[in-house]
Amino acid sequence: MVLMITSSFTSETTGSFTFDNYKEIFTNPFYYQAFLNSGMISIFSSIVGLILAIIVSYALTNLPEKIQEKITVYINVAANFAGVPLAFAFIILIGNSGALRHFFDGLNFPLFEGFNLYSWQGLAVTYLYFQIPLGILFIYPSLKKIKKEWKEAAFILGASNWVYWRKIGLPNIMPSIAGTFVIMFANGMGTYETAYALTGSNVNLITIRIAALVSGDIYARPILGSTLAVVFALIMILILILSQTMLRRVRRDLA
Secondary structure (H helix, E strand, C coil): CHHHHHHHCECCCCCCECCHHHHHHHHCHHHHHHHHHHHHHHHHHHHHHHHHHHHHHHHHHCCCHHHHHHHHHHHHHHHCCCCHHHHHHHHHHHCCCCHHHHHHHHCCCCCCCCCCCCCHHHHHHHHHHHHHHHHHHHHHHHHHHCCHHHHHHHHHCCCCHHHHHHHHHHHHHHHHHHHHHHHHHHHHHCCCHHHHHHHCCCCCCHHHHHHHHHHCCCCCCHHHHHHHHHHHHHHHHHHHHHHHHHHHHHHHHHC
């Protein structure tokens, strides 16, 4: 970390102290686009993944206990199945010559017509694949802590299902939802192998850009890569600080 920070303030030509690396990052629209693209795909996958994770987690709590335990094992496996193996699995299934694509085409049901796995569409699907199980692993225990007696008492007092969730259910799991969103967002921002295996450098993401500068598509610029990594780390630290501040306020309001 120390080497990365010191390198970010080092001139590529003279080796002396300089701020030129940061000036280049903040003035070059190509690097700005990389941060923007990573933020957009992370926000999309986090919001959609979190909504689906809440729905699946709630449905999971209504199943028998033994079935819940078996399903959570598979969810844990899915949450950790990422990187190049995940990209390879999607290529085999729904790539241009994927098995599922050929299967539905053989049934004259072009389910994947117009879908391009090696684009933003493919990134959105693959990101959701590992974001949804990750969200379930954090939301599911919070929903398990909600006691059935609370719902029964609310209904006895005349509350509807909507009022129960708005006044009792959601406020109790809101800290978990907020914390899970931050974790999913950080997970999406830091994803590299899956995105690179699917799109290469065709999609301009910050993780791909840092790797390209370190290894070099044409020629390496590790100092500029270190500068991007420092800015990226500062953004993630700022997000964590804001999330912790928000979580403290939510817990204080609940108390």
